[in-house]
Amino acid sequence: MRRAALILLLLLGAGPAPAQPSDEALEAALVHWRAASWYVRLGNGDVAALEADAFRDRWKALGPSAPAGVAALADTAALALETSDTVTAGRVLGAIGDALAEVRRAAGQQGFPEAIRAYRDTVERLAGMMVMSDHRGSSDAFDPALKAEVRSATVAAREAASRVGPQTPARWANEPKFRTLLQQNIDGLAAVIAAIDRPRTQTGALEVAGLISVARANYNLLFLSYGY
Numbered sequence: 001m002r003r004a005a006l007i008l009l010l011l012l013g014a015g016p017a018p019a020q021p022s023d024e025a026l027e028a029a030l031v032h033w034r035a036a037s038w039y040v041r042l043g044n045g046d047v048a049a050l051e052a053d054a055f056r057d058r059w060k061a062l063g064p065s066a067p068a069g070v071a072a073l074a075d076t077a078a079l080a081l082e083t084s085d086t087v088t089a090g091r092v093l094g095a096i097g098d099a100l101a102e103v104r105r106a107a108g109q110q111g112f113p114e115a116i117r118a119y120r121d122t123v124e125r126l127a128g129m130m131v132m133s134d135h136r137g138s139s140d141a142f143d144p145a146l147k148a149e150v151r152s153a154t155v156a157a158r159e160a161a162s163r164v165g166p167q168t169p170a171r172w173a174n175e176p177k178f179r180t181l182l183q184q185n186i187d188g189l190a191a192v193i194a195a196i197d198r199p200r201t202q203t204g205a206l207e208v209a210g211l212i213s214v215a216r217a218n219y220n221l222l223f224l225s226y227g228y
Contacts, residue, residue: 029058030228033096036077038224040090048089049081070096097228112167113228119164119185120227122157123219129153130209142205150208151196157215158189172226181222188215 032055039048056074073096080089101117129150165182172178192211 025058025062029055029062031225032058033093034224034227036081037090037093037097037227038220040081040086040093041220043086045081045084045086045089048086049078052078052081052089052093070099073099100228112164112169115160115164115167116223116227119157119160120219120223122153122160123216126150126153126157126212127216130205130212142208146205147196147208150212151193154189154192154196154212154215158186158193161185161189178226181218181225185215185218185222188218191215 032051036048036051036055039045039051052074056071056078059074060071073092077089077092077096080086080092097117101113104111104113129146161182168178168182188211192208192215195208195211
């Protein structure tokens with residue numbers, strides 16, 4: 001893992017430094033990035049600002065080998081939150097994750113961060129197909145074509161969640177919290193499929209939309225502690 005961290009920092013940074021940050025130091029910064037992202041999603045700008053400040057300080061404390069580009073993005077996110085601009089902050093915090101993902105891609109790395117991000121993409125696609133509020137106060141009928149499409153997207157999301165486990169770093173692989181959250185994600189998606197497949201004439205669209213909302217919440221909990 002130390003070698004992966006070194007590659008990441010050298011690719012993003014301007015060159016070698018006297019001492020390279022450890023994986024533990026990187027993780028100590030990223031945990032605040034995750035938290036800032038989470039609280040921005042919740043609309044809690046005050047706590048998000050505290051976490052963004054902590055991330056910025058931790059990242060800069062990594063030393064001269066830390067990527068200057070990420071530090072600049074951290075500054076922008078923190079400034080946006082100081083002015084209660086959670087929209088800009090959310091976009092910039094997301095850009096930090098994209099920047100780190102691009103560096104891993106350029107280095108030919110395919111591991112846990114990529115598995116988590118691939119899972120995220122499938123969940124977001126699924127959530128975009130079925131929004132619970134769209135069905136409140138309207139017909140609960142589930143269009144057969146949409147039903148089939150939602151089922152296919154849910155199966156893809158469950159498969160993506162299942163691929164996360166084998167890629168998990170050793171420091172988390174046997175952690176009860178991680179294992180519980182990952183299984184919760186897989187079970188939540190299985191519940192969506194089971195509802196769609198229930199042997200009855202019509203599956204209620206509102207019920208399925210609600211289950212998908214739970215599945216998305218499960219992903220958010222996983223991201224809060226382990227996402228990239």
